[in-house]
Amino acid sequence: MDLSSYVVAIWPYLGTYLGFGLAFVLIARLMREKRRPSATVAWLLVIWFVPPLGVPLYLIFGGRKISRLTRNKSPLNIALPNETGTISSSAFGVISKGNRTGMQPTGVHAFKSLIREIRAAKESIEITTFILSHDTIGRDVVKELSRRARAGVEVRLLLDAVGSFGMKTLYMLELAKAGGRIERFMPVFPFLSLGRANLRNHRKLAIFDRKRVIIGGRNIGKEYMGPIHSPKRWKDLSLLIEGPAVMQLSAIFEADWAFACRKKGEVQRPIKSVPEFQGGEPSTIEIMVSGPDTRGDPLYEKILSIIQEAEKSVTIVTPYFIPDEVLQRSLMVKARSGKSVRLLIPRRSNHPITDLARNDFLRELSEAGVEILLFNDGMMHGKVVLVDEDIAMTGSANIDLRSLFVNYELAAFFHSQKEIGEITRWVDELCQSTEPFTDTDENEQPLLKSIAEDLSRLIAPLL
Incomplete structure (x- = not known):
């Protein structure tokens, strides 16, 4: 049998052979990864019994700790103790003393605090969010950012590429024209790196003048916050932090931003010192991150x-x-x-x-x-x-x-x-x-x- 006849004979089965062959390769890779037994078994079942479905799903969503995507990411831990002992390392994160906090128990509190901090910023605004919604709240926040950018305030907005998919809107273009910078964290189209679709930046923080930070569970959208009470709004919690904890939170943003801009030659900026907050009852806060850019979990x-x-x-x-x-x-x-x-x-x-x-x-x-x-x-x-x-x-x-x-x-x-x-x-x-x-x-x-x-x-x- 000549080569052409052989190719014709196996052609109807070529896809099946390739699928099972790739499945074997992926199973071998899966067994080397440090996954929980339940996750390993689930992926094994999908890949082995339904290769046409399991193989592409694993290639797109199967990534967990992908070293080649995160090995150039700057360290997240600024845990070197300073002279006064305000900042120190723990077994899991960074502990700071001398902070002040303000809880935001409702969406009204959260929205008013965010807008107030944006308007009060004099030097810089840095925001990371998983979702920036295409609604009135999202537009209002971006318009406020545009005003501060036109006033000379440095504005950097980091959006998750999946959570905030398709944010090429007119009001976002307005922010860019005003001088604000918008970056997307780990884009998934085209699939330049297999597995990255599974690795999403779910962190939420907004830093103002590198002195005050809002963190919590809220994204930016009408489901999470707004100027008036809404019975349909989701119950959530966020808070404003002032004091040395801002340094560690700034380091987290800078590392994420530099990683998102790595192809543009961006490097992580130095972290400015933030003194202890004077007055009132000081708070001790342990800041912790988790994800592909950390050792372990x-x-x-x-x-x-x-x-x-x-x-x-x-x-x-x-x-x-x-x-x-x-x-x-x-x-x-x-x-x-x-x-x-x-x-x-x-x-x-x-x-x-x-x-x-x-x-x-x-x-x-x-x-x-x-x-x-x-x-x-x-x-x-x-x-x-x-x-x-x-x-x-x-x-x-x-x-x-x-x-x-x-x-x-x-x-x-x-x-x-x-x-x-x-x-x-x-x-x-x-x-x-x-x-x-x-x-x-x-x-x-x-x-x-x-x-x-x-x-x-x-x-x-x-x-």
Whole structure:
């Protein structure tokens, strides 16, 4: 048989051969990666049994710690202790003393604070957000940024390329014409680097004159903030920080910005010193990041450690709940040992598949004695962990596999009673609009719903 006849003979099967061949290569790569067993099994099933679907999905969304994309990223830790001991390194992040905070418990507080800080900025404004919405709130914020840019204030806006996809709008062009700079974090079209679509910058921070910072869970859009109260607005939490913690937050922005602009020759700028805030009760804050640009999974490890060390109580507030096996088991053990463990989630989130995937986890926790509260007054998007009334966390990270192991995330841990008390009161207010989780008997579920939940949990490690 000559070559042409051989090619004709195998041509109908060539795609199948190539698909399974590539599947073998990807499976070998998958087994070398340090993934959770559930995630490895989920990807193995999809790649092996449905190669035409699993192979391209893994190439696009399978990346986690891709060293070639992040090895040139500047260090995120400025943990060198200074002369006064204001800044020091912890096992997971950077601790700073002498800060002042202002909580933003509602979308009205958040919007007014953001606009006020933009208008008051004299030298620079740096904003990172996952979503900048195509709505009145997004336009209003960009217009305010344009005004400050025309006034000579340096404006840098860093948008996630997927979360803020397609932001080539007239008002964005207005910001660019006014002198503002707009960059997109890790674009996915064209697919210059396989796996990058899975690595999203979920961090949210806005820095003003490198002296004041807003962080939290809010994106920029009408769902998250606005000038007047709206019953449809999502419940969320953010805060303003002044003091030495701003230095570490500035370092995070500079590293992300330089990475997004690396092809333009951008380098990370030096971080200006920020003195301790004078007056009032000083706050101690531990700033922590997680993502492909960190060694290990420090945010997950910190949350796990404080839960396992809890002596009295654990409260978790999250819009999406898909834990890994260790975190799930830790919560169950705490509840069975007599500790108060409380989980607050929305009755229905904006991601139905995630809601289906969480139900088995919730039943296990409920049977172990965890109090599960379903927020029934709209969507709840806040992220909080409270332990023993001694430590509180808030930031951009959800308690799900994507936030804890894949996304670029940012969180602040508070050790001062002022912030712990304010966050506790915010949680207590949410609890007034909740109902208990009662869906504890899996055998009483309709057949189709049980199948949907089983399939959702199977793909939960991929969500």
